[in-house]
Amino acid sequence: MPTFTSHVSLDDITRLASHTGLSPKSTPILQAAEEARANDYDAICYPLTTEKWRKRWQDMCLFPGEDVEDKNALEQRAEAWRAKPTFSLDEVTVTRLDEAEGTVALISDWLELDASDDWVRHDAEIALQQELAYASYLNFHTAILPPPRNREHVASYARAVNACLHAVPFIELSVRISIYDPSVFHASSAAKRASVLEPSSPGSSPAQAPVSAWEIWDTIHSICDYNLRLTLTLDLTLPLPSTLGLLSQWLAEPIRHIFLPASAFIANAKGYPVLPKGTQAFIRDVMKLQPNIILSGTSAGRHSRGGESAYKQYVRHLEKTSPSVQAAQTRGTVEHFARGYQDYLQAPLQPLMDNLQSATYETFERDPVKYNNYEQAIYLALAEWPRPGKILLCVAGAGRGPLVARCLSAIERSGKDAFVYAVEKNPNAFVTLQERKKLEWKEKVELLYGDMRTLVVPEKVDILVSELLGSFGDNELSPECLDGAMRFLKPDGISIPASYTAHIAPLSSSKLYNDTGSTADQKAAETPYVVKFNAINILSGDGGGVSGTCGPKIQECWEFEHPRSDAVLDRRGLPLTNSHNARSARLTFHIPHEGVLHGLAGYFEARLYGSVGLSIHPNTMDKVSKDMLSWFPLFFPLRDPLYLPSNSELHVSIWRLTNQRQVWYEWHAEAFLPVPRSAPNSDRTPNVTKRKRQSQDTVLLSPRPLSAVASSPLVDAVDVPFIVERGERTAEEEEDRGEVMLVKIGQTALHNPHGRSSWIGL
């Protein structure tokens, strides 16, 4: 549920002050809070300081005009202030704890922490510290900072904010950023920077919004080292683009407040306030982050119908029609099941190493979809079984018996003659199995106690059923366990599952980065986690990217099939080494919009039998196994964030490695930016030979200047050609795309080298 905050302006405060007078019991702020409560708001926010403060600061700190007589006296005043910054009573709007309680402070938005002038920046920072110290004194929990205005000095803005985060304890600092559809303005007006002296009152002007607002925010966020007390106030005063592509990057950020003035609303046919289409869609999406909505100007009668409450009602309506909110409220969905687990790091189960507890089995047995699909797969396998006679099944890893029960149902439905062995190595679960055999299954099932990799099974079986899959398919050692179980599968027998694949996608989430990176323990940043993703952004896009060589948004790493077709085994029927279960993948992703890579999302798909499967792959899950609850995705974290510009390419290497005792993953990524080979001034550099494919899978691009600047003395600076990997493409495509050079721009560390945090053991 979002909360609603009413914005109280300096004018409102002046108006209320003239009503209240100097009553010790009530103050303008307390009155405003009362009014807001009466109008069903959760809180109010208001500027911390008055025009008097602004005037004093400007007189002291801005370059005085020529007509000022005693510059020295002015500078003396300024130095005295710098030495001991303090307010006089009429420079602040609030003085009492009860006034500040539950309210949000707006820091003077005319403070230019990123002014071009060194001394304006310097004195704005002192003022910021002074205001925040005062807000902290009054126990404000949140202060909204002046917006950044100047890309060139954003590092100074961020450094000042970072200093405040450490100087002022507890208080949450929220950076106000304006986002909008640049196409609705002439670029010239968007480019005009707010002047030092012009106040940019909330909701008045987009002038201070730099066009790549996200990049500005990310620079600040990074410089403040992803401090948890640094949050985001999105200013939606202006209409947003109606395509959500670019906006999705915001959903992985700590959005706490949304600034939504009445002026952002348009009137619908009946005169009620509604939001433009793009803003509507974004508000629906952002609802999953449960932001605080700051409404302003709602009592000004800007819209003819609905009155003051219409704005709030409309936003509540958007919330109710938000797909993610709806899903979370519908029983039986993963979203409903996962409430409270969103973006929460869980250590993956290690069922081979640990014996699971009954409660854990209980949770997983509740998944109706998974076991239905298993039963259907077993049923189909039985129904299509080609030979007459008794069919032998074995459940390898029976746990508390859910698959045994499904086998028996499937056998009954199929009308076939069949028998079930149930193998389990957990001594505790084996007691439950004995109980179920005694009470339910009787002689239809034979229980075998032991590890499927070593156990002696009385006879070979026709169908081997197992549920050893993890969020990444093979990550709970299904391949290794089934290698052992293959000893008692007949040569023409089948395995359910028949195969499974692992998939990854590059992911951004400052929350997950904070949670894995905050610990000093390096291992914690290199362990894959199970996570129900919520406030994340998948950075990749579908399509080949500029170089034409990129795969889809989510890409397959590798596959395991059971039984193996070309296995070389020892006398006991076991593989001689685990080499055949090593895997590696090198995948190329297109990154359409700038973002920061914090890790990889991992998914699996499994084929149980025929067309029956299981999937947590976002593209296929609803088709294959809708509302299946058993698996959240896997998250492979990165130790350090990797910045990826728009239209870049990410080359991810991931390995499944193994020695005689362990299985583990290592991962690594490199970032590239495709730069056109053909320069705009290419007529000035005529001595360039064009070359195409040299060998089957590589193209050597000839040494060429990076850019068009043929007249620069530095044209020979880039003399490094690149080998660009090529997918299979037709000559026409080749022609169409022109040639690009992939310029390497960054890389991650190698993660989890030599199984440093090896989380699964053989």
Place this chain on the structure above:
Amino acid sequence: MPTFTSHVSLDDITRLASHTGLSPKSTPILQAAEEARANDYDAICYPLTTEKWRKRWQDMCLFPGEDVEDKNALEQRAEAWRAKPTFSLDEVTVTRLDEAEGTVALISDWLELDASDDWVRHDAEIALQQELAYASYLNFHTAILPPPRNREHVASYARAVNACLHAVPFIELSVRISIYDPSVFHASSAAKRASVLEPSSPGSSPAQAPVSAWEIWDTIHSICDYNLRLTLTLDLTLPLPSTLGLLSQWLAEPIRHIFLPASAFIANAKGYPVLPKGTQAFIRDVMKLQPNIILSGTSAGRHSRGGESAYKQYVRHLEKTSPSVQAAQTRGTVEHFARGYQDYLQAPLQPLMDNLQSATYETFERDPVKYNNYEQAIYLALAEWPRPGKILLCVAGAGRGPLVARCLSAIERSGKDAFVYAVEKNPNAFVTLQERKKLEWKEKVELLYGDMRTLVVPEKVDILVSELLGSFGDNELSPECLDGAMRFLKPDGISIPASYTAHIAPLSSSKLYNDTGSTADQKAAETPYVVKFNAINILSGDGGGVSGTCGPKIQECWEFEHPRSDAVLDRRGLPLTNSHNARSARLTFHIPHEGVLHGLAGYFEARLYGSVGLSIHPNTMDKVSKDMLSWFPLFFPLRDPLYLPSNSELHVSIWRLTNQRQVWYEWHAEAFLPVPRSAPNSDRTPNVTKRKRQSQDTVLLSPRPLSAVASSPLVDAVDVPFIVERGERTAEEEEDRGEVMLVKIGQTALHNPHGRSSWIGL
């Protein structure tokens, strides 16, 4: 001094074996070592394995032809090997500790750790581990690895090497990288990758050399986390380019071995072997790293004159004519003085906080250049002094008195009537001052004991002389100390120094990164150090870069002047706050060649009086104060390396910050890549409006696709225009350069936030 190693080939070993027979006392390797010693080599290197091993591995691990009968038996053999890798006797060249002692092992260079085929890579890694384990068993200290061949799978190569670094202790692994001037070959031949089955014997072919050799090396180095046991063997078989620009990036890398076959030498007019010009220059430069030179084929009589020893003699000649080696051997140079201190991190002095020891004074007093310049400055100030009467001098911070003595010399030379006060706060040095007054200076000097910021001085002086400068100018708090001393300088008095400036340049050095980053202590990675740079590379270049907005290679951050012109002071004559000593700079560097940023180099220049100064700025030091020894540069480290592609731009922000108790620096950098706005296929995207300067100092570039791929469905992916900072440029320049977009590609953390490792206190 370089060492020389003789390369022994498999053919040599076979030849020697046929001579030796099966003597238990001598072996081919021992014989080869003896021969090498006789020829004045320090060591030998040779392949660890024989052709037999290669044949067995290939039979087992490469895809067998169609004619192979029993594939299963082959796979059985391979699996048995994978489970327990071992050599048979005839598969290795060496078996005894005394053979291996002091020699270098060449790992089988036909192992393709970066093969395109997953299983070839997999089995090559097992073989690599087997060979290294064997080399380690025989106590080899160094093994040279097969060269990387395939850019696409270099991450796999690096991961395998990293695994070996951890699996095999102690041994140094050296990656062999071939570098050469690409213009000497047809690209088609350079692009041809070495086939899996073709051995690439040392010195035979450039085929395996990827063109951006440095990028390959850096990827490996990074993935191995800059492991100190991972070094570089540069293969100079082919001629190098004669411009050193691109080659300087190698000088910041851990080059331990240089592979230099006889075939790399050409004959001079007299028939003696010499190296091509580019290789010559590079060898001279690289000598400062004292590499091991591996010569091969020197006995084959390839050159008509000079015999076998001519190659070594020639390289020794190059060493003797190496400027850095010459400088280090010349008394009185900084290089000679700094021997043993190269690339060694030293904590900067904190003379304000700590009282220096006599030995420290002694070291610095030995600098002849610094004090000569001071004397000359004082002399000129006296000589040009405009008023008659006694001139009062004060040495603020007299230490053991070197500047007092220089004042007295200058006074004598000038023939003026003058008197010297000497202020010192170090009680121990003050004893030395008293002694010198008693023995040498008598009544010409009056000593005052106390801190110049608070001490009461009997009268105001005309000339204030101080030596409070650090490597970065203001980093030992000269501005703050002189603020205090200004109390006793007459209003028209002068300060020596009159002013000083701080300068930085972006720097790469894996050694310094290792030394600051290896500690878990975050502070250690955020403290500026004093370092005599040696194996470093300054990444920036002179010139404006592609965007035309970059400054020179080394750029000025800020300046301090004494006395201040517009000081606002309290009754005691002290500043009210230290605000006026805060500084900040935002500098833009052009990075002509790809490199990894590890930190910033810091320098200072000071103007003492008139045109007399002091400088450790590389461009001016020889002119201003040649052979001055007192200051090594400052090094501002980065916590994490930042990759910078060729032709990128680096925006560095650095701040000098202050509160009432501390002064400290913070620093931060962002990387950008300029991408041409005008696409080659721009005729297909006609709806693009061109915009130029919108305001005085920014240009808003309109949303444009990043590249030329107008036919791609993703042209709208980059819809983010950029604000590009512009320097002052003429309209013609503007026209000439075309427009570029600066795409952000990375950034560093904010370093030393809120003075976390504040190293100087007020």
